[in-house]
Amino acid sequence: MADDAAANAAQAEYWNTGAGETWAEMQDILDRQIQPLGAPALKALAVKAGERVLDIGCGCGQSSLQLAEAVGPEGQVVGVDISRPxxxxxxxxxxxxxxxxxxxxxxxxxxHGSFDAVFSRFGVMFFEDPAAAFANIRKHLKSGGRMAFICWRAPQESPLMTAPMIAAAPFLPPQEPMDPLAPGPFAFADPERLRGILQGAGFTGVAIEPFEAKVGSGDLEQSVAVAFRIGPLGRAIREHPDKREVVTDAVRAAIAPYVTPEGVRMPAAIWVVTATVE
Known part of the structure; x- marks a missing residue:
C-alpha cells in the first residue's frame, strides 16, 4: 500500500475492493474504451528509446506496456498503483x-530525479492532497523532465460518464451532492485550479488542452452492463443493488441513441495536460 497509510486511505479501500476488482475483471473492455483517450497524451509525451518513465495509476497495465514498447530494451517503465487487484x-x-x-x-x-518522463491515464485525480502529490511527483523527474496526463473535464461534457446515472437518478435514493474539489474522476475539471496546483508544485510550461472523442465498450447490451459496474451508476448500484432491475430500462434508453454500426459510441471530454521541470 502507500508509504503513508493515512494518505488516500479512502481511495485505497475503494480501489482494493469493489471498484478495483471490477476493473480487473473487465480489463479488456475498459482498455478498449479508454485507449483512444490516452493516445493524445502518449503522443504529447513523445517517449524516446532508452528513457525511464513513471506511469502513475497504471491500473491493469495497458498504458505501461505501450510506454515500454516506446522506450525499448534500453529503457524502463515503472507502473505504480494502489489497487492490488x-x-x-x-x-x-x-x-x-x-x-x-x-x-x-x-x-x-x-x-529522486530518476525519471525522464511521467505519464498518467486517469490516474491523478484521486489524491487526497493533490498539491503534495504533484510536488512529490516532480521530485522524481530529472532536470528537464516532462509530464503528460489526461483527466476528465466537466461531467456534463461526457455523456459516457454521466448519461446512465442521470437516467437512473429518479429511481434511486437522493445522492449526496458531488464536491467538485474532492478526490474523484472530476476533481480537475477546472483547468485553472489544475494549473495552479501544478505551478505551485514547481512544474513549468503547463499546457492544458481540450480533447474529445466518441468511445465505447461494445454493443448496447455490453454498454448497459458496463454502466452498471463502472462510474457513478456503478457505485450507486453497489450501494443499492435492489434498484438494478427498476432502472435498467431507463439506462438502456439513455444509451440507445449512441448506437452506431460499430457499437455504442458516447462522447467523452478530457484535458490533455503537459508540463516540464526546469
Missing part, C-alpha cells in the same frame, strides 16, 4: 522493460 492483472501481462509496484504516488519515494 489491478496490479495482479498488470503483472500477469508484463513484458519487456516494465515493472509494477504497489505504491501511492502522493507519498512514495520512487527515486
Amino acid at each position: 489491478m496490479l495482479e492483472v498488470a503483472r500477469s501481462r508484463a513484458m519487456g522493460p516494465v515493472e509494477f509496484r504497489e505504491a501511492d504516488a502522493q507519498t512514495a519515494d520512487l527515486g
Whole structure:
C-alpha cells in the first residue's frame, strides 16, 4: 500500500475492493474504451528509446506496456498503483522493460530525479492532497523532465460518464451532492485550479488542452452492463443493488441513441495536460 497509510486511505479501500476488482475483471473492455483517450497524451509525451518513465495509476497495465514498447530494451517503465487487484492483472501481462509496484504516488519515494518522463491515464485525480502529490511527483523527474496526463473535464461534457446515472437518478435514493474539489474522476475539471496546483508544485510550461472523442465498450447490451459496474451508476448500484432491475430500462434508453454500426459510441471530454521541470 502507500508509504503513508493515512494518505488516500479512502481511495485505497475503494480501489482494493469493489471498484478495483471490477476493473480487473473487465480489463479488456475498459482498455478498449479508454485507449483512444490516452493516445493524445502518449503522443504529447513523445517517449524516446532508452528513457525511464513513471506511469502513475497504471491500473491493469495497458498504458505501461505501450510506454515500454516506446522506450525499448534500453529503457524502463515503472507502473505504480494502489489497487492490488489491478496490479495482479498488470503483472500477469508484463513484458519487456516494465515493472509494477504497489505504491501511492502522493507519498512514495520512487527515486529522486530518476525519471525522464511521467505519464498518467486517469490516474491523478484521486489524491487526497493533490498539491503534495504533484510536488512529490516532480521530485522524481530529472532536470528537464516532462509530464503528460489526461483527466476528465466537466461531467456534463461526457455523456459516457454521466448519461446512465442521470437516467437512473429518479429511481434511486437522493445522492449526496458531488464536491467538485474532492478526490474523484472530476476533481480537475477546472483547468485553472489544475494549473495552479501544478505551478505551485514547481512544474513549468503547463499546457492544458481540450480533447474529445466518441468511445465505447461494445454493443448496447455490453454498454448497459458496463454502466452498471463502472462510474457513478456503478457505485450507486453497489450501494443499492435492489434498484438494478427498476432502472435498467431507463439506462438502456439513455444509451440507445449512441448506437452506431460499430457499437455504442458516447462522447467523452478530457484535458490533455503537459508540463516540464526546469
